[in-house]
Amino acid sequence: MCELLGMSANVPTDICFSFRGLMRRGGQTGPHRDGWGIAFYEGKGCRAFHDPAPSCESEIARLVSSYSIKSCVVISHIRRANRGRVSLENTHPFTRELWGRVWTFAHNGQLKGIKERTLTFYEPVGTTDSEHAFCWLLDQIRMQYPEPPKSSGALMRLIRDLATDLGTLGVFNMLLSDGRYLWCHCATNLAWLTRKAPFGPATLIDEDMSVDFAKETTPDDVVTVVATRPLTRDENWTVMKSGEMVVFKGGNRVR
Amino acid sequence: MCELLGMSANVPTDICFSFRGLMRRGGQTGPHRDGWGIAFYEGKGCRAFHDPAPSCESEIARLVSSYSIKSCVVISHIRRANRGRVSLENTHPFTRELWGRVWTFAHNGQLKGIKERTLTFYEPVGTTDSEHAFCWLLDQIRMQYPEPPKSSGALMRLIRDLATDLGTLGVFNMLLSDGRYLWCHCATNLAWLTRKAPFGPATLIDEDMSVDFAKETTPDDVVTVVATRPLTRDENWTVMKSGEMVVFKGGNRVR
Numbered sequence: 001m002c003e004l005l006g007m008s009a010n011v012p013t014d015i016c017f018s019f020r021g022l023m024r025r026g027g028q029t030g031p032h033r034d035g036w037g038i039a040f041y042e043g044k045g046c047r048a049f050h051d052p053a054p055s056c057e058s059e060i061a062r063l064v065s066s067y068s069i070k071s072c073v074v075i076s077h078i079r080r081a082n083r084g085r086v087s088l089e090n091t092h093p094f095t096r097e098l099w100g101r102v103w104t105f106a107h108n109g110q111l112k113g114i115k116e117r118t119l120t121f122y123e124p125v126g127t128t129d130s131e132h133a134f135c136w137l138l139d140q141i142r143m144q145y146p147e148p149p150k151s152s153g154a155l156m157r158l159i160r161d162l163a164t165d166l167g168t169l170g171v172f173n174m175l176l177s178d179g180r181y182l183w184c185h186c187a188t189n190l191a192w193l194t195r196k197a198p199f200g201p202a203t204l205i206d207e208d209m210s211v212d213f214a215k216e217t218t219p220d221d222v223v224t225v226v227a228t229r230p231l232t233r234d235e236n237w238t239v240m241k242s243g244e245m246v247v248f249k250g251g252n253r254v255r
Numbered sequence: 256m257c258e259l260l261g262m263s264a265n266v267p268t269d270i271c272f273s274f275r276g277l278m279r280r281g282g283q284t285g286p287h288r289d290g291w292g293i294a295f296y297e298g299k300g301c302r303a304f305h306d307p308a309p310s311c312e313s314e315i316a317r318l319v320s321s322y323s324i325k326s327c328v329v330i331s332h333i334r335r336a337n338r339g340r341v342s343l344e345n346t347h348p349f350t351r352e353l354w355g356r357v358w359t360f361a362h363n364g365q366l367k368g369i370k371e372r373t374l375t376f377y378e379p380v381g382t383t384d385s386e387h388a389f390c391w392l393l394d395q396i397r398m399q400y401p402e403p404p405k406s407s408g409a410l411m412r413l414i415r416d417l418a419t420d421l422g423t424l425g426v427f428n429m430l431l432s433d434g435r436y437l438w439c440h441c442a443t444n445l446a447w448l449t450r451k452a453p454f455g456p457a458t459l460i461d462e463d464m465s466v467d468f469a470k471e472t473t474p475d476d477v478v479t480v481v482a483t484r485p486l487t488r489d490e491n492w493t494v495m496k497s498g499e500m501v502v503f504k505g506g507n508r509v510r
Contacts (some may be wrong), residue, residue, distance in 0.1 A: 045343025088300025
């Protein structure tokens with residue numbers, strides 16, 4: 001199984017602490033030896049790092065965990081290959097442009113028969129089920145809305161329905177973003193946590209490391225972290241239900 | 256003016272030496288203080304690094320120039336902003352997917368009136384003339400060939416004609432790749448050099464640094480480097496003519 005990590009915040013925030021916990025699951029405390037990737041939004045721009053090598057050995061992972069890139073939306077993925085060979089083009093997160101925005105997608109699970117679904121606008125570069133599912137998802141959104149819908153509610157409902165549909169093909173734990181919203185769909189494992197004032201300390205489960213967020217934040221900060229499994233031992237994570245979708249914007253839950 | 260750097264090789268080759276020369280032009284020996292970016296193909300996958308900060312100060316630039324990512328096709332760009340503000344989404348190279356391949360584009364120059372050209376499939380994320388030109392270029396290719404053309408000659412002619420058309424709007428020095436071919440269009444400044452056996456030494460113009468490629472290569476290696484201006488003082492660069500296009504594949508010139 002792969003590990004997902006997402007973040008939504010109301011001010012540019014670094015993900016060093018959570019990423020450090022996740023990275024340890026890349027070959028050291030976890031069995032995720034088949035690459036990793038991370039995408040950071042900065043305004044409308046999106047910066048992505050991918051490495052087919054295990055994250056606990058990766059030069060680039062070290063850069064990301066030490067160099068504090070600040071972002072309001074982050075999606076990361078550590079891969080355990082089950083479909084598609086280990087290569088750069090099969091490494092999540094995947095990105096495509098729709099409506100002049102960069103969309104980013106990471107998935108954990110398998111989707112039986114997804115490759116039989118016809119694609120129109122977007123085509124996979126690699127051979128994973130996941131990238132095919134992403135292309136299909138964006139195709140459906142684009143067919144329904146060649147221009148961005150005026151109502152964000154309509155888009156929320158459409159994405160929820162599409163995620164539910166994909167969920168019928170197998171296991172579909174998903175993180176998706178357009179740089180504003182962070183959509184999180186749970187099939188089997190996904191948990192989230194919102195940090196806001198009053199901030200307290202947090203200790204990683206996978207490494208003997210603590211942060212006192214009271215010292216790292218301002219009182220107005222709102223930061224939500226989403227992960228396959230809770231990353232800290234002393235905070236109150238919400239474990240999602242199968243089939244559930246939650247959506248965050250600026251750190252706050254909006255659906 | 257921006258600096259372009261491209262590479263086409265028949266074996267995965269690092270670009271550390273050339274990138275080091277280019278990087279010095281990012282704020283130190285050159286006036287290119289408005290960001291830089293680089294894309295490396297690895298098979299069908301493409302890895303890109305972007306930084307709106309000047310490259311000579313950039314943490315990521317240091318990673319790229321010291322950590323030898325090996326690739327058969329590279330496109331890099333150091334920016335001097337003249338259209339569009341300095342931001343991640345305005346930082347070249349730009350990428351989009353077409354026919355299940357990642358296309359990468361970097362441009363130097365200005366194109367008057369480009370934003371009046373209607374776009375269909377691809378939409379810019381940032382505000383540069385260059386990204387609009389790239390979207391328009393891919394739109395035209397896609398409209399002409401919804402599926403990849405059987406003949407590579409047809410694609411070559413189309414891209415040459417589109418580049419010539421864009422050249423009528425202003426200055427259009429361009430590097431474009433689909434991960435196999437490297438298209439280079441010269442308006443004002445572009446020069447290329449093919450290194451192959453027998454290899455010899457090369458000395459950077461912008462920094463007191465030499466490499467003896469005879470020690471770094473095998474006899475079958477073919478590596479072409481393309482840059483706005485020659486990067487080395489002791490090699491025989493071909494300076495391109497205005498309106499000329501050359502195309503490389505696996506290090507060799509194919510058009």
